Amino acid sequence: MEGKVAHDWRLRGQRYRLEGEECPHCKAKIFPPRDICPECKRPAKEPYRLSGRGEVYTFSTLNSAPEGFENYTPYTVALVKLEEGPMITAQLTDVAPEDVRIGMPVEMVTRKLRAQGDEGTIIYGYKFRPTGLGHAH
Amino acid sequence: MAERWTMHPQRPVGIIGYGSYVPMYRLPNTEISRIWGSGDEGGPIKEKAVAGLDEDTITISIEAARNALSRAGIDPEDIRAVWVGSESHPYAVKPSSTVVAEAIGTSPFHLAADLEFACKAGTEALQAAIGLVGAGMAEYAMAIGADTAQGRPGDALEYTAACGGTAFIVGPAEEALAILRGSLSFVSDTPDFWRRAYQHYPSHGGRFTGEPAYFHHIQSAADALMGEMGLEAKDFTYAIFHQPNVKFPQRVGKRLGFTKEQLEPGLISNIIGNTYAGAAITGFSATLDIAKPGDRILMVSFGSGAGSDASVWEVTEALEERRHKAPLVADYIARRVEIDYGLYVRYRSKILVK
Numbered sequence: 001m002e003g004k005v006a007h008d009w010r011l012r013g014q015r016y017r018l019e020g021e022e023c024p025h026c027k028a029k030i031f032p033p034r035d036i037c038p039e040c041k042r043p044a045k046e047p048y049r050l051s052g053r054g055e056v057y058t059f060s061t062l063n064s065a066p067e068g069f070e071n072y073t074p075y076t077v078a079l080v081k082l083e084e085g086p087m088i089t090a091q092l093t094d095v096a097p098e099d100v101r102i103g104m105p106v107e108m109v110t111r112k113l114r115a116q117g118d119e120g121t122i123i124y125g126y127k128f129r130p131t132g133l134g135h136a137h
Numbered sequence: 138m139a140e141r142w143t144m145h146p147q148r149p150v151g152i153i154g155y156g157s158y159v160p161m162y163r164l165p166n167t168e169i170s171r172i173w174g175s176g177d178e179g180g181p182i183k184e185k186a187v188a189g190l191d192e193d194t195i196t197i198s199i200e201a202a203r204n205a206l207s208r209a210g211i212d213p214e215d216i217r218a219v220w221v222g223s224e225s226h227p228y229a230v231k232p233s234s235t236v237v238a239e240a241i242g243t244s245p246f247h248l249a250a251d252l253e254f255a256c257k258a259g260t261e262a263l264q265a266a267i268g269l270v271g272a273g274m275a276e277y278a279m280a281i282g283a284d285t286a287q288g289r290p291g292d293a294l295e296y297t298a299a300c301g302g303t304a305f306i307v308g309p310a311e312e313a314l315a316i317l318r319g320s321l322s323f324v325s326d327t328p329d330f331w332r333r334a335y336q337h338y339p340s341h342g343g344r345f346t347g348e349p350a351y352f353h354h355i356q357s358a359a360d361a362l363m364g365e366m367g368l369e370a371k372d373f374t375y376a377i378f379h380q381p382n383v384k385f386p387q388r389v390g391k392r393l394g395f396t397k398e399q400l401e402p403g404l405i406s407n408i409i410g411n412t413y414a415g416a417a418i419t420g421f422s423a424t425l426d427i428a429k430p431g432d433r434i435l436m437v438s439f440g441s442g443a444g445s446d447a448s449v450w451e452v453t454e455a456l457e458e459r460r461h462k463a464p465l466v467a468d469y470i471a472r473r474v475e476i477d478y479g480l481y482v483r484y485r486s487k488i489l490v491k
C-alpha cells in the first residue's frame with residue numbers, strides 16, 4: 001500500500017498535467033518522461049508540458065474491467081496521437097462508446113482514475129474527451 | 138451614509154480571469170417526482186446537473202481553474218494562493234486545493250487551503266483572495282467554489298442538489314476585467330441546515346430555511362452594502378443572488394428593488410440546479426459572459442449556518458477580449474445528456490437510503 005502511494009505520487013506531474021520531456025538535441029517531445037530520447041537515443045530531461053490536444057488513433061471498448069475500474073464499464077480506452085507527436089494510452093470520458101471513431105479530435109481533462117477502496121487514496125489523472133469545450137493550451 | 142461595515146482593500150483589486158465548469162449529465166425534476174412524488178408533476182426546477190462517475194469537487198475545480206487561467210493569461214507560477222470552498226471535498230482530511238494547484242501547474246510556493254461554509258464557501262474564498270492581493274502580499278490569488286451536492290433520496294433537497302463550480306483569479310485592478318468597488322459579509326449562528334461528521338446526507342430545519350436564514354442574511358448584507366455605498370437597485374446593470382431554487386432569488390431580488398431583467402443572465406438554477414458553493418459565483422460567471430464595459434454588478438451569496446457575502450463589481454474593457462479564451466457557462470449548459478433515476482443512482486453512488 002505505502003509503495004503504491006509513493007509510486008502514484010511520483011507520477012503526478014505526468015498524470016495531472018501531461019508533463020513530459022523535450023529532447024535538447026532533436027527537439028522531439030517525449031511522453032511519458034523516460035530521460036532518453038526515443039528518436040535520437042540521447043539524454044533528454046528537460047520538462048515539457050504537452051498541450052493535451054490530439055486525435056483518436058485506435059480504440060477499444062471494455063465491458064469487463066480490472067480491479068478498481070468495475071464501476072466504469074463499459075468504457076473506451078484509446079491510443080491518442082498527441083499533436084506534438086507522442087502516442088498515449090488513456091480512457092475516454094464524456095462520450096458514449098458507440099460515438100467514438102478513429103480520427104476524432106480529443107482534449108485532455110483531469111478526472112478520477114480510481115479510488116483504493118473507501119479508505120485509500122483517490123487517484124486523479126488524464127483522460128480524453130471529444131474536443132469542443134477546450135481550455136487546452 | 139458613512140461606511141462602517143463595508144470593506145475595501147488597501148490597493149484596488151479585481152478579477153483578472155474567471156472560469157466555470159458544469160458536468161454534462163442532467164436529471165429532470167419530473168424523473169425525481171416519478172420515483173418519489175405522486176407522479177410526474179415535477180419539482181422546483183426543470184433539471185439539475187449531475188457529475189459523471191469520474192468527477193468530483195476536485196476535478197470540477199480543476200477544469201474551472203484552467204478556464205480562469207486561460208482568461209487571465211498569466212503564468213500559473215505567479216499565483217500565491219489556491220483556495221477551494223466546498224461542502225463536498227472528496228477527502229475529510231487532505232486538501233482539495235493542493236491537487237488543483239498541481240494540476241494547473243503552480244509553483245509549490247503558495248498558500249493552499251480548503252474552506253467550508255455551506256453554500257458561501259466559494260465567496261468566502263473570494264473575499265480572502267481580495268484581502269491577500271489587496272494587502273499587497275500577492276499579485277494573484279485563486280478562489281474557487283465547487284460542489285457535488287447530495288440530498289437524501291426522496292428528500293426535498295434531491296430535486297435541486299447539483300454539481301458545478303467556478304474559479305476566479307484576483308489581481309491588481311489595472312489588469313482586471315471586473316474591478317471590486319466594495320464588499321461586506323453578514324453572518325449569524327442560525328441552524329437552518331447542517332451535516333454532522335460521518336453523516337452522508339445533510340439535515341435541514343424545514344421552513345426555518347426561508348425567512349430567518351436565506352432572506353434575512355441576503356437582505357441584511359445587500360441593504361448594508363448598497364446603503365453605505367450610496368447605491369440603489371437601479372444603479373446596477375445586473376444582480377446575482379444565491380440560487381437554491383428559482384423562487385428564492387426572484388423574491389429576494391424583488392424585495393431589494395431589482396427587476397427580472399437584472400437577474401435574468403445570472404439566474405441559472407432552473408437548468409443546472411443548486412450547485413451550492415458554486416451557485417452564486419457560477420451565476421456571476423454567466424453574467425460576466427454577457428456583460429459590457431461599464432456595467433455594475435451586485436453579487437450576494439448565502440451559506441447555511443448562516444451568512445452572506447455581498448460584493449459590487451464594475452466591468453472593464455478587458456472583459457471583451459478575454460471572454461472567448463475559455464468556454465462560456467452557456468456552452469456547458471448546452472452540452473447536455475439526459476439521464477434517468479437509475480443511472481443517477483449509479484453516478485452518485487446513492488445506496489445509503491436512511
Ligand SMILES: [Zn+2]
Nearest residue numbers: 023026037040
Ligand atoms: Zn532526440
